[in-house]
Amino acid sequence: MIQLVEWLVLVTTLPTRNAAARMRLWRAIKALGCAALRDGVYLLPARDETGAALRALADDVRDSEGSAEVLYVAADGAQDEAFRRLFDRSTDYDALIAGMQTTFPDEKALRRLTREFNALAASDYFPDAARHQAQQALADLAAQLSPNEPQAHPSPIRRLASADFVGRTWATRKNIWVDRMSSAWLIRRFIDPAAKFLWLETPADCPPDALGFDFDNAAFTHVAPANSSPELVSFEVLAASFGLDADPAIARIGTIVHYLDVGGTPVTEAAGIEAVLAGLRAGAINDEARLTEAGRVLDGLYTNYQQ
Helix, strand or coil, X not given: CCCCEEEEEEEEECCCCCHHHHHHHHHHHHHHCCEEEXXXXXXXXXXXXXHHHHHHHHHHXXXXXXXXXXXXXXXXXXXXXXXXXXXXXXXXXXXXXXXXXXXXXXXXXXXXXXXXXXXXXXXXXXXXXXXXXXXHHHHHHHHHHCCCCCCCECCCCCCCCHXXXXXXXXXXXXXXXXXXXXXXXXXXXXXXXXXXXEEECCHHHCCCCCEEECCCCCCECCECCCCCCCCEXXXXXXXXXXXXXXXXXXXXXXXXXXXXXXXXXXXXXXXXXXXXXXXXXXXXXXXXXXXXXXXXXXXXXXXXXXC
């Protein structure tokens, strides 16, 4: 008996005049990593998440005066293998590894390469050794450039009361960037308005009575959920610990922080926010000044998302 494997096919047509909808569809198709069988016909393996994504695209196409159908296609062994070959990412991973070897090694390059890897991995539906090699190369580069960056480990997130954390000393690594900037803002704005911050040369300099964040073994740092969901960055862990993740505005800021820190699902406004934060980081004389300037940006984002 021949075993059949299910695939999903999105069949679309859009009016030529609607350039914005066509570009939106093209970007979404690219982000999902669909294989193009022909113009307007796109293929993905049949899974719950891919089905939801393609149905959402179909709805958007119809709302844009086009037509769209999501079809289930059953493929036998030979056809299934042919479809799988359309999703071979080994060449893309090889190019990413080559980029790691030729790019000037600095933190900005590391962030860019991390986002590129995560975007590629998100559309790698049949991972193999090529993905592992690229992931290891990226980890080696990260260890070289940022030896004190926290690694996500499985850990429960306990619900805490902010009233028990007033007037505390909080500590994190100096030269703060997105996750540490936003975490310090969250602490001072919503958790401990009287917070005092220490900016550490190394995590080993953290005093025993200080609450550390965003470094290995800190009180609040990256967490790898047990359900195989993407890791949570320090901002997200703090928000979840103090019940702030129920606020949609904070949750939205969390998606931006997550993407800029470890990659994952792209966020439209992230690039602009990164540019603003990079500019103020370069212009501020110290980390306290960086936090003050970043706080104004994050206050504005929070107010905007509340609306």
